[in-house]
Every structure is written in C-alpha cells, then in structure tokens.
Amino acid sequence: MFLIPLALLSAAASQQAPPATEVYVMALPLEMSERSKPPTWINISNSPGYDNQPSFLPDSSAILFSSNRDGKQTDIYRYEIATKSIRQLTNTVDSEYSPTISRPARITAWCSRT
Numbered sequence: 001m002f003l004i005p006l007a008l009l010s011a012a013a014s015q016q017a018p019p020a021t022e023v024y025v026m027a028l029p030l031e032m033s034e035r036s037k038p039p040t041w042i043n044i045s046n047s048p049g050y051d052n053q054p055s056f057l058p059d060s061s062a063i064l065f066s067s068n069r070d071g072k073q074t075d076i077y078r079y080e081i082a083t084k085s086i087r088q089l090t091n092t093v094d095s096e097y098s099p100t101i102s103r104p105a106r107i108t109a110w111c112s113r114t
Helices: none
Strands: 002-009 021-028 041-043 051-056 062-067 075-080 085-088 095-101 108-113
Touching: 021 051, 021 062, 051 095, 062 095, 075 095
Parallel strands: none
Antiparallel strands: 002 021, 021 041, 051 062, 062 075, 075 085, 095 108
C-alpha cells in the first residue's frame, strides 16, 4: 500500500499569515481488486492554521510538515504513521519551512524565515 501526502488550501491567503491549509494522506491499495473502492483521506495535521509542505522519511515511517499552530510562527512537526501521533520538532523564534530528510537519513534540514 502506498501513502500519498497532500496539502490542501482551505481558505484565502492573507498578507499577514500563511493561508489555512491541511495535510492529508491517502492509502493506495496495491491489489487491482481493491482499487475500485473509493480512497479514504486522513487529515494528519488537523489544525486551523497553516499546515503544508509534507515530506516522507526515507523508510516511510513518518511524514514531516510545516505547521503554524499559534498564529505567530511556523514550526516543523512529525506525524508517525504507525501510531498516528504528532510531535513538534522545532520551537524557535523564527519560522521553519520545507522539512527535508537527507539520503541516507542522517540530517533533517529546513528553511528558516525571520
């Protein structure tokens, strides 16, 4: 089964804050017989603010994404696929975007905007 991350725009963008978006995953069945069923979308970010820029870990165990949960600044979060849990990875005075894992998975990188 494959999982596909998708970030959806859910409101118009303002000049002050990033637009309200969500990150969803969808399971794609590998068996042709299962493909006739409608896909199930799962909202993994589930936050009223900006949630975007999903990136799978190389082993597909988790998804990193950017999230603005306090309306002030954006941090990087990690969604664990097996446990369906979210953990905040950054908490700085700057905003972090575009989480990326190096190959092999030794370094996590992101862009920071002050």
